[in-house]
Amino acid sequence: MRICVVGSSKKFFSGISAYTIVMANAFAEQGHKVSVILLQNLVPLFLYPGRNRVGKGEYTIDFHPDIEVYNGMDWNAPASWVEAHRFLSEQKPDAIIMHWWTSSVVHMQLFLAMCCRRMNGTKPKLILEMHEVVDTLEEKIFPIRVYSKVGGKALISACDGYTAHSEEARQAIIKTYKLAGEKIVVVPHGPYNMYGTLDRKLAREEMNLNGFTILYFGMIRQYKGVSLLVKAFNNIPPELAHNMHLVIAGENWGDDTELLQVLDNTPYKDRIIFKPEFIPDETVPKLFTAADVVVLPYLRSCGSGVLNIAVAQGKPLITADLDTMVECLEGYGGASFFPAGDADALCDRLREAYDSWVVNGVQICRFTGVSWMDIVKKYEDIIGKMNKHQHVN
Incomplete structure (x- = not known):
C-alpha cells in the first residue's frame, strides 16, 4: 500500500516526532510505499514551554532514505499548506495515518483532511491515531479549551477511523467525542527499541x-x-x-x-x-x-x-x-x-x-510487547476492512 504519515517535525522534537519517524520506518521496512508530511512550526515560539531548544537537532533517529518527506507545514503559513496539498496529490496514498496529540495543530490537520476529500480518483482512508484525549494544559485555558473541543470534533468528523493505545483511552475518546465504538480500534504503542545500551x-x-x-x-x-x-x-x-x-x-x-x-x-x-x-x-x-x-x-x-x-x-x-x-x-x-x-x-x-x-543485583526483564511488525499488520487489517466496507456499500 501507499501510506502517508502526518506528525510532528524534528524542529519541535518530542515523543510524537520520534513516534512519527519510527512508525514511518516500520511501514517502509514491511514493503509499503511511505510518505510523510511534517508539521514543522507548531505554535508561536513564545508560547512553547520548550522554546529554548527548538531547532537544535538533538536527536539521532531519522527517516529511512526511501521515504518521501515534506518538511513541512507551518501554523501561520498557508503557502506551506498548499505545498503539502501538492505533495499529497503527487503521493496518492491509499491511507493517511494522522497523529493527534494537541489542538494547536488542528487547523493544519483539518486542511489536510479537506484535501483528502477533494482528491481525484479513490479517496485515501484517513485514520486518526489519538495519543491524547484533551491535553491537560490546554484544558485549563478557557479559549484554548473551547478551540480544542470545536477543532477536535471537526477533525474527528472528517476522519474514516481512529486508533487509541489502550482500551481505557478508547473508552475516554468514545465518551468525549461521542464516537461509534466500532470505528475506534486499540493499536498498542509501538516499542522504542532504537536506543542501544552502553557499558x-x-x-x-x-x-x-x-x-x-x-x-x-x-x-x-x-x-x-x-x-x-x-x-x-x-x-x-x-x-x-x-x-x-x-x-x-x-x-x-x-x-x-x-x-x-x-x-x-x-x-x-x-x-x-x-x-x-x-x-x-x-x-x-x-x-x-x-x-x-x-x-x-x-x-x-x-x-x-x-x-x-x-x-x-x-x-x-x-x-x-x-x-x-x-x-x-x-x-x-x-x-x-x-x-x-x-x-x-x-x-x-x-x-x-x-x-x-x-x-x-541488576535485573534485566524480558520484552513481551507487540512489535512494529504486529502494529503494521493491525493497520493493514484496519485499512483492509475500511476498503471492504466501502465496496459493500
Whole structure:
C-alpha cells in the first residue's frame, strides 16, 4: 500500500516526532510505499514551554532514505499548506495515518483532511491515531479549551477511523467525542527499541552514580506525578536512601507547582540529580543503562513512550495502577504497581525494588510487547476492512 504519515517535525522534537519517524520506518521496512508530511512550526515560539531548544537537532533517529518527506507545514503559513496539498496529490496514498496529540495543530490537520476529500480518483482512508484525549494544559485555558473541543470534533468528523493505545483511552475518546465504538480500534504503542545500551560501569561513572539508582525520565508535567515521586523518596529511611540515587531527567513545563518546593525540602539533596531540560537522544541510553528501576508515577495516562523505552531496555518498572499502564504492561515480568497518587504506597514499592536489587543485583526483564511488525499488520487489517466496507456499500 501507499501510506502517508502526518506528525510532528524534528524542529519541535518530542515523543510524537520520534513516534512519527519510527512508525514511518516500520511501514517502509514491511514493503509499503511511505510518505510523510511534517508539521514543522507548531505554535508561536513564545508560547512553547520548550522554546529554548527548538531547532537544535538533538536527536539521532531519522527517516529511512526511501521515504518521501515534506518538511513541512507551518501554523501561520498557508503557502506551506498548499505545498503539502501538492505533495499529497503527487503521493496518492491509499491511507493517511494522522497523529493527534494537541489542538494547536488542528487547523493544519483539518486542511489536510479537506484535501483528502477533494482528491481525484479513490479517496485515501484517513485514520486518526489519538495519543491524547484533551491535553491537560490546554484544558485549563478557557479559549484554548473551547478551540480544542470545536477543532477536535471537526477533525474527528472528517476522519474514516481512529486508533487509541489502550482500551481505557478508547473508552475516554468514545465518551468525549461521542464516537461509534466500532470505528475506534486499540493499536498498542509501538516499542522504542532504537536506543542501544552502553557499558553500565562507564555510564554510572560519567553520572557520578553509586548504589541503587531510580530514574524518572520524560516531560515534567503536573499529571506526570514527579512531585509525588520526590515525596515518596523523601520517606525512604536514611540508612537506605544513602545507598540510593534518584535521577529526574526531562523538560520542565512548569505546571507542577509543588515540585520545586518538595525538592527544596528534601533531606536527601545530595542523593537527587535533577536535570530539568530536554534530553538529547545520545544521552538517553546512558540514563537507562545506569538505572536500576524506572518509575512512572503518572496521575493519568493515555499511553507512554517512556514506558516503551524502559520495556525495550528490559528495565524493572514501577508505575501507577492506571488501567492504561496495567494494560500496556500486561505480561511484562518487570512491572509493579501502586495506587495512583499514593506516595506511601510508592515508597513501599521503592523499598521492595531496593531489597530485590540487594538480593539479586541488576535485573534485566524480558520484552513481551507487540512489535512494529504486529502494529503494521493491525493497520493493514484496519485499512483492509475500511476498503471492504466501502465496496459493500
